[in-house]
Amino acid sequence: MTTALTPPAGARPPVRHPDAPAPGEPLGSHYEHCFGCGGGQPHGLHLEARAEEGVAVTAEFTVTADHQGAPGLAHGGVLATALDETLGSLGWLLRVIAVTGRLETDFVRPVPVGTALHLSAEVTAVHGRKIYATATGRTGGPDGPVAVRADALFIEVKVDHFIDNGRPKEIQAAMADPDTQRRARAFEVNP
């Protein structure tokens, strides 16, 4: 079946950037106030991702009582966020900034509060600015049963995407933070 998430003819396998973080290296947060990975969000996911071989990452996130939908169970939107965040961190390996255009999620098993979700994601193909990727979240360990999975299309953007669209208050604070600016600009120097 052909969908918007099927790479078109002419799509290429992803190429790991020569300056990509080494396998095993933690990727850190791209923004302190990010709900997915930031340390400055008390109820956020605090997802921690690391580089793997190829154009792939792994990550963990523990479901807390702040993430419930039904009693004692993770909200599906929170699980989709965990997949989205993990997929988004693949940009570190391509050294491009990309945002989610489409995210198709399968919820396979309920995920109780207290569960550590073991996530993995990889880029499968690239076509121009379009980056095709897939992710899974497992319980009980990295080889445990799949609880959630997603296919996604990310679209490469420049820093201006955020500067032009973000609320000025937060953009100005981010622009004043040398670390955020350095990280964002470094991604734009792409051969």
Ligand SMILES: CCCCCCCCCCCCCCCC(=O)SCCNC(=O)CCNC(=O)[C@H](O)C(C)(C)COP(=O)(O)OP(=O)(O)OC[C@H]1O[C@@H](n2cnc3c(N)ncnc32)[C@H](O)[C@@H]1OP(=O)(O)O
């Ligand atoms: C100082 C500041 C520091 C900032 C430091 C930032 C750090 C780095 C932050 C990263 C953060 C990550 C966090 C986790 C990941 C998110 O959650 S990102 C947030 C959620 N996503 C969004 O907000 C994106 C909202 N959407 C948009 O802004 C625009 O639709 C997009 C995605 C930029 C595309 O618009 P566009 O650039 O005008 O491109 P467009 O020509 O429409 O599309 C390009 C191609 O993609 C295809 N396409 C676009 N959308 C779709 C779609 N939904 N389905 C299928 N195909 C599509 C088009 O058909 C087109 O294909 P071709 O014609 O080239 O074959």
